[in-house]
Amino acid sequence: MIQQKTKKRRAVNTPHDALFKACFTSLQDAAGLLRHIVPAELASTVDWSSLALEPTEFVSPQLAASRCDLLFSASLLEPKADSGERLFFYVLVEHQSTSRDDVLLRILGYLQRLWEWHHQHHRQRPLVLPSVVCHAVGGWTAATRLHQLLTPQPRAVPGLDPRHVPDFEPIFYDLSQVDDSTLQQVQVSAACMLIFWVLRDSRQIEQLLLRLPAWIGVIRQALTSEGELKIYLQVQWYLQNVLSDANYRLFKEQLNGMVPEAEEVTMLYVDTLAREAQERGMAKGMAEGMQQGMAQGMQQGMQQGMQQGMQQGMQQGMQQG
Incomplete structure (x- = not known):
């Protein structure tokens, strides 16, 4: 409903x-x-x-x-x-x-x-x-x-040249x-075409659902490349934020019924992004840890060197004295 x-x-x-x-x-x-x-x-x-x-x-x-x-x-x-x-x-x-x-x-x-x-x-x-x-x-x-x-309109004033x-x-x-066919003729990526569509129709859920079948081919095209998938996810995020919970679920049900592969493709891509983010985080953590360890090692080495130098100097001084 x-x-x-x-x-x-x-x-x-x-x-x-x-x-x-x-x-x-x-x-x-x-x-x-x-x-x-x-x-x-x-x-x-x-x-x-x-x-x-x-x-x-x-x-x-x-x-x-x-x-x-x-x-x-x-x-x-x-x-x-x-x-x-x-x-x-x-x-x-x-x-x-x-x-x-x-x-x-x-x-x-x-x-x-x-x-x-x-x-x-x-x-x-x-x-x-x-x-x-x-x-x-x-x-x-x-x-x-x-x-x-402007009030009054420039052209309504006798003797006034609007220029x-x-x-x-x-x-x-x-x-x-602008109708669907015209929007789909704009020379932009498929994911960007979807942006035109959801901006136009998402305020009226009936219109969004009514026009969904006309956009199935564009949706499938947007699922074929990583660059477009990124934009497609943002289209989904946008709809989550402008539709009610119930209306978004209704939209997703109809979408998954017409494009069954959409859910699997997007979930795999999200998992890939999460894994890459985790790997970047681990790599960053390791790099920061190594830098921190090297800095601490250098500091400890300098302190030990200074202490040893002072001790040797004092011992030599006492022996010579």
Whole structure:
């Protein structure tokens, strides 16, 4: 039986953030995501092989724990662009269940701090393309451009040219409006495709279970490599934290019925990780023990040498005297 409103399994600060970053800090998967959400003409002018992950913590360290964002840069292929110029891609992941107008203001504040930092350290302000990956229930309904937040609207004022009022419109990629086949065409790993799916559907258990059969092939693909298994485990961890206990058990029952090998494969992988961690711990303990023993031995040797030297010196002095 599906539980509609129950207490979540355990409290986790940012399970959405950890899940998204686990996959899209991979440059190959990040390139696949960005190529999918930016306009096709723009995608063709970017050298995606040059994509690099840029730090974001320096912009606002106090917000780093409460914000899921990623910053990338890539070289441009456009001949008119000066050699060495790079385009920055700022990706904000908005996990709120309802749309929020303050997202645009947060992006604007971030861009301002980013430009200030780059001008201070590099004497330039990079071109930045902001985008929002969102999965609000029912779709994104809040403002999508800065002018929509203003009262009155710039276009409603006679004689006012809207160009004179600051404005911008990020790319919004609304997962709630994207169907399974489109998500499965994004050029990312199978495990990352699963992230799109669970972010989109996990708030509604009925929808999650309804769409499960369409994702069986992707799940099987994610079980075939160690790198993808690691992400797959995080998908399972995420579902444990956002679903109730009863709903998670229901999901696992249906999953195991459709993909019976999933449980065995994941358990074997978990056992392997545990064994490797234990071996690393033992190796570390042995290394630390050897270092400690050598240090103690050297200290004892020095003390004994000093004592013997003093005794011999005193004896020789007494004999000569």
